[in-house]
Amino acid sequence: MVKDDLWPHSPSRMGVLMNVALRTVLRTPSHLVPTNRLGVALVRTMFNVVCYATHGTELPHTKIDARWSRGRTRGEWVGTPASLGQTVVYYMHGSGYVGCSTATHRGLTSEIARRLDMPLFSLDYRLAPEHRFPAAHDDALNGFLWLVEQGHRPRDIIVAGDSAGGHLSLGLCAQLRELGVDQPRAVICLSALVDPTWTLSAEREKTVRDSFMTVALASRIVGMYTRTGDPRDPRLDVASVVGPDFPPMLLQAGGRELLAADAEHYARELNAAGGHVQLEVWPGMFHVFQIGYPLLPEARAALDSIEKFVAALEAGRNSRLA
Numbered sequence: 224m225v226k227d228d229l230w231p232h233s234p235s236r237m238g239v240l241m242n243v244a245l246r247t248v249l250r251t252p253s254h255l256v257p258t259n260r261l262g263v264a265l266v267r268t269m270f271n272v273v274c275y276a277t278h279g280t281e282l283p284h285t286k287i288d289a290r291w292s293r294g295r296t297r298g299e300w301v302g303t304p305a306s307l308g309q310t311v312v313y314y315m316h317g318s319g320y321v322g323c324s325t326a327t328h329r330g331l332t333s334e335i336a337r338r339l340d341m342p343l344f345s346l347d348y349r350l351a352p353e354h355r356f357p358a359a360h361d362d363a364l365n366g367f368l369w370l371v372e373q374g375h376r377p378r379d380i381i382v383a384g385d386s387a388g389g390h391l392s393l394g395l396c397a398q399l400r401e402l403g404v405d406q407p408r409a410v411i412c413l414s415a416l417v418d419p420t421w422t423l424s425a426e427r428e429k430t431v432r433d434s435f436m437t438v439a440l441a442s443r444i445v446g447m448y449t450r451t452g453d454p455r456d457p458r459l460d461v462a463s464v465v466g467p468d469f470p471p472m473l474l475q476a477g478g479r480e481l482l483a484a485d486a487e488h489y490a491r492e493l494n495a496a497g498g499h500v501q502l503e504v505w506p507g508m509f510h511v512f513q514i515g516y517p518l519l520p521e522a523r524a525a526l527d528s529i530e531k532f533v534a535a536l537e538a539g540r541n542s543r544l545a
Contacts, residue, residue: 234507235520242434242479245509248272249435258443263352266444267322274327279517282333284325287344289369296362296369297347299325302336305344307374310381310408310537312336312343313367317386317414317511319441320351320359320448328385331514335383338530344370348391351448359448360458363391364398367407377405381533382470385511386482387445389415393461393489396469401457409536410472411529414511417485419449419459424481433481435510441481462489467497473532474500475525477508503528 234242249269285300305311312335316328325332325345336343348362370380377399384392389412399406418424421442428438449459457464472493476486483504490502505512508521516522 237515237519238507238512238521241512241515241519242507242509245273245434250433250437258447263321263447266319270318270322271327274323274330274514277330277515277517277519279330279334281329282336284329284333284345291369291372293365293368294361296366298345298366299329299347301329301332301343301345303340303342305342305373305375308376308379310341310379311370311375312339312341312381312383313370313407314343314345315348315363315366315382315384315388315391316345317384317388317416319444320387321444322350328514331385331516334516334526335529338526339533341381341533355447356449356452357456357458359387359391360394360398363395364402367395367399368404371404378408380407381409381411381536382407383411383413384415385413385513387416387448389413390417390419390461393417394458397457397461397464400464400466400468406468406470409470409533411532412472412474412486413513413525414476414480414482415474415486415489416445416482417462417489419445420454421445423484423488427481427484431479431481431483433510434479436481438481462492465489465493465496465498469493469496469498471536472498472500473503473529475503475505475513475528477510477512478504478506479508480510482510501532 282302287298289296314332316323325347332343332345346366349358382392392410392412421438425438452459474486474490476483490500493500505521513522513525516526
């Protein structure tokens with residue numbers, strides 16, 4: 224289902240200003256970023272500047288560094304302590320597989336946890352180029368299985384992520400199917416990467432000027448992680464393995480970003496395969512615009528939509544239990 228009543232007018236004044244700021248801070252200097260250690264440091268710095276510039280109020284958080292049978296799982300619980308049987312959110316941050324962390328995204332994860340009134344586990348996965356494919360995917364899978372190991376049933380876990388974290392979230396569904404593990408309660412993706420070959424984005428770039436990135440830069444950054452993998456691998460080519468067994472999904476993207484093409488493609492494929500997906504493309508918005516919720520009215524409205532999506536899931540579950 225595609226929602227077309229999201230923001231029935233032109234972008235807010237703050238939305239226009241933030242688009243201009245992103246073009247200045249990220250898109251324009253990106254042409255000068257080399258693909259080496261210095262370039263990675265510059266990209267990480269730019270991502271951190273954007274994240275912390277829009278950082279909201281943080282909830283209390285508890286760091287986790289668990290060594291268990293499948294290796295090591297690092298992250299943090301955000302918000303209230305998790306109780307068994309309670310719905311929890313499993314969140315994976317974005318930034319092209321090379322940057323950001325639980326700390327840079329703590330404002331956003333805190334806001335999601337607060338709005339949903341649910342504990343949230345935010346994963347710290349290994350980053351490229353120090354750790355290439357499938358390191359982050361292994362960490363994403365192990366983080367989910369660690370939650371199950373702690374006693375949280377898959378049907379009590381809502382998986383969420385932005386950008387590369389959204390790609391990990393979608394790939395996780397295929398990994399769980401391969402292992403015969405039950406799917407999560409739902410998946411929520413903010414500006415998820417779907418096509419790491421950037422073919423869809425390259426076509427969209429002919430008509431849309433992304434405020435955040437170019438295909439040339441994005442493919443170089445993400446390629447630091449994906450170049451060691453087969454592009455046909457279902458963990459990378461996530462749209463090729465969709466099916467009716469996948470959980471309900473909410474996909475949000477910005478109308479001014481390249482990855483809106485990815486969200487639209489994935490939604491078409493999942494719908495055709497018999498799955499359930501709610502697609503929202505927000506007019507005039509940029510990549511992962513939800514992170515600007517302290518300043519941006521469209522971001523707050525998008526988070527409202529996430530609340531409604533989860534409330535409907537919870538209402539459906541409660542009615543079956545009654």
